[in-house]
Amino acid sequence: MIKRRLEAKIQNALKRSPAVALMGPRQVGKTTIALDISESRSSVYLDLENPLDLVKVQDIGVFHAENRNSLIILDEVQRKPDIFAPLRGIIDKERRKGNKAGQFLFLGSASIDLLQQSSESLAGRIAYIELQGIDVLEYANRQPEKINELWLRGGFPESLLATSDSDSLEWRQDFIKTYLERDIPQLGPRIPAQTLGRFWTMLAHQQAGIINTSQLAKNLEVSVTTIGRYLDLMCDLLLVRRLQPWTSNIGKRLVKAPKVYIRDSGITHALLNISSYNDLLGHPVSGGSWEGFIVENILSVIPSGTLPYFYRTSNGAEIDLVLDFSGNEKWAIEIKRSSAPTLSKGFYIACEDIKADKRYIIYSGQERFTLSEGVIAVSLPDLMQELLDKQ
Incomplete structure (x- = not known):
């Protein structure tokens, strides 16, 4: 029941905001929920602990251009905190084209870098949701x-x-x-x-x-x-x-x-x-x-x-x-x-x-x-x- 409620909360946030950050400690179930969400829409999932996936987003502008009609899910995003600065320009460009929501879903197992980088670069463009353990x-x-x-x-x-x-x-x-x-x-x-x-x-x-x-x-x-x-x-x-x-x-x-x-x-x-x-x-x-x-x-x-x-x-x-x-x-x-x-x-x-x-x-x-x-x-x-x- 709680899992379905949280998925609905994330989906609603994606309808309102260009970017959503789902935060919680490792192994708490963030990836499972994100993959469930990805089944309901066109999505591309990258795990930034995977060296190959990390290479794919070295130029996030090019990667987004190739996948602009999909929800881009970036797991363990704190591994590449410098990704947030260019995302601001990407999101604003899409807004001018009328695409105002549901572009990025970030998964982070630590708020330490995720919060600092995203709050500096994506103010007014990101919603935060915390995933806790099974209750x-x-x-x-x-x-x-x-x-x-x-x-x-x-x-x-x-x-x-x-x-x-x-x-x-x-x-x-x-x-x-x-x-x-x-x-x-x-x-x-x-x-x-x-x-x-x-x-x-x-x-x-x-x-x-x-x-x-x-x-x-x-x-x-x-x-x-x-x-x-x-x-x-x-x-x-x-x-x-x-x-x-x-x-x-x-x-x-x-x-x-x-x-x-x-x-x-x-x-x-x-x-x-x-x-x-x-x-x-x-x-x-x-x-x-x-x-x-x-x-x-x-x-x-x-x-x-x-x-x-x-x-x-x-x-x-x-x-x-x-x-x-x-x-x-x-x-x-x-x-x-x-x-x-x-x-x-x-x-x-x-x-x-x-x-x-x-x-x-x-x-x-x-x-x-x-x-x-x-x-x-x-x-x-x-x-x-x-x-x-x-x-």
């Missing part, structure tokens, strides 16, 4: 055992659909090794794989925690500035998320450092060598991992323009996730794994602080019911569907 509505819906499997293995298709938990873990560990030893060095940063691997693992141990850059710097024996550079890189690679704090001035002492999540729960578990569901339940990171899993699933279906935050004061008032919709509507969301959820006084205080329009607690049960002070207990699939209906 709860697509894979599990309301089946608890499948939700748990998705949580353990994460949303990368080959990991999730592996024949066993051990095969899944091995795939994820190979994925991590490939990123550290091949993909990141090819993007330019000269960071030792061992150092970046230790940093990634430290983030896994602190999943869903407030980042302490000074402590991380001390542990890695680098500067705080270097830690910031490492974190920027992992966020640009779409592997890590910084969830910013709600910092509106309400006259209270607010936590101002961001929360940090490894975006795929399966990668979190692979970094910590958690191989089974039972091992996960007994691990200290279990609570933070579950929170990150819920947050990523929710953010995969929020309407365009929605801003996510968390809220925390020095006195303990806290909301796990705040969704700020355009139009000033705000939802406060608390995350629990319990089938009999309870809320602390701090959540109610925090809701009053931000003047939340709706208040939810996500729990592991299936029924929807109201707790005190208008807080609605709801399952993850039901809240995700409510967000989809809001789009």
